[in-house]
Amino acid sequence: SYVLTQPPSVSVAPGQTARITCGGNNIGSKSVHWYHQKPGQAPVLVVYDDSDRPSGIPERFSGSNSGNTATLTISRVEAGDEADYYCQVWDSSTEHVVFGGGTKLTVL
Amino acid sequence: VQLVESEGGLVKPGGSLRLSCIVSGFTFSDYHMTWIRQAPGKGLDWVSYISSSGSPIYYADFVAGRFTVSRDNVKNSLYLQMSSLRVEDTAVYYCARRRLARGGFYFDSWGQGSLVTVSS
Numbered sequence: 001s002y003v004l005t006q007p008p009s010v011s012v013a014p015g016q017t018a019r020i021t022c023g024g025n026n027i028g029s030k031s032v033h034w035y036h037q038k039p040g041q042a043p044v045l046v047v048y049d050d051s052d053r054p055s056g057i058p059e060r061f062s063g064s065n066s067g068n069t070a071t072l073t074i075s076r077v078e079a080g081d082e083a084d085y086y087c088q089v090w091d092s093s094t095e096h097v098v099f100g101g102g103t104k105l106t107v108l
Numbered sequence: 109v110q111l112v113e114s115e116g117g118l119v120k121p122g123g124s125l126r127l128s129c130i131v132s133g134f135t136f137s138d139y140h141m142t143w144i145r146q147a148p149g150k151g152l153d154w155v156s157y158i159s160s161s162g163s164p165i166y167y168a169d170f171v172a173g174r175f176t177v178s179r180d181n182v183k184n185s186l187y188l189q190m191s192s193l194r195v196e197d198t199a200v201y202y203c204a205r206r207r208l209a210r211g212g213f214y215f216d217s218w219g220q221g222s223l224v225t226v227s228s
Contacts, residue, residue: 001169033214035152042202042218043152049210086152090212095166097142097154097212 002091004100011106018074020103022087025068030090032070034063036083036105043086047072074105082107109133111203111219118225119193127222129186129203137161137181140206142215143188145199153199156188157206193226200224 005023012018022032032050035043045054047063050070060075074081087100114128129141143155156167156177165177176189186203201222204215 029211031209031211031214033209035215037152042221043215044218045214045216048207048214048216054216084151088152088214090209092212096168097144097157099152099154102151 001094001096002089002098004087004089004098006085006087006100006103008101009104009106011108012074012077013108014077014079016077018077018081018105020072020074020085020087020105022070022072022100023068024070024089027068027070027089028066030065032063032065033088034061034072035086035088036081037086037102038083046085077105077107079107081105109205109217111205111217113201113203113219113222116201116222116224118227120228121193121195121226123193123226124189124191125193125224126190127188127201127203127224129188129219131184131186131203131205134205136179136184140213141179141186142204142206143177143186143201144204144215144218145197145201146221147196147199150199155201158186190224193224195226198224198226 034047037043050065051063062073084102086102110132142157158165158177174192178187203219205217207216
């Protein structure tokens with residue numbers, strides 16, 4: 001089955017740029033989607049189709065995807081960005097949805 | 109857009125429970141829907157999805173014939189019937205609306221979650 005690998009944690013100071021990676025075999029050939037989840041809340045879509053943003057998501061959130069790594073980039077990080085972030089793809093070979101293990105973003 | 113899930117509950121191992129998800133704010137019959145779960149302190153696990161018409165339906169391997177997803181497009185409702193529950197099925201269960209992506213799909217609206225605890 002297809003596996004997505006995320007770092008368990010990323011730390012960044014306010015105002016800096018956070019980059020959260022999502023690794024997978026030839027992930028560049030798939031569409032990658034990103035969610036953030038704050039404690040006790042449901043996940044929220046922040047990027048879809050590698051780099052598109054739903055309405056209401058700040059331009060500070062952007063994504064890229066190439067080769068074996070997809071990346072969610074959060075510019076000018078704010079305290080309110082602190083959350084768990086998950087990447088997600090669809091594995092066409094199994095018709096299954098796959099999530100990465102999640103990355104906890106800490107704002108120092 | 110709103111997705112409101114039923115309360116979960118405490119179930120003994122081997123028991124059964126049905127979750128429901130009532131939606132509003134969009135035409136339910138136009139959308140494929142999904143169940144996703146999250147064990148305490150763990151990540152997200154896809155459980156199942158059902159097409160807008162009710163077929164086809166796909167399940168994660170760990171379901172192993174124990175769960176059944178269904179929908180009632182007249183009542184704007186999605187259901188997850190869980191049986192032969194195991195301790196490891198303890199999780200918050202989310203319903204979510206599925207949207208088509210360039211390749212595959214994503215989930216743009218989620219319910220608040222239902223906590224299911226399986227314990228003796």
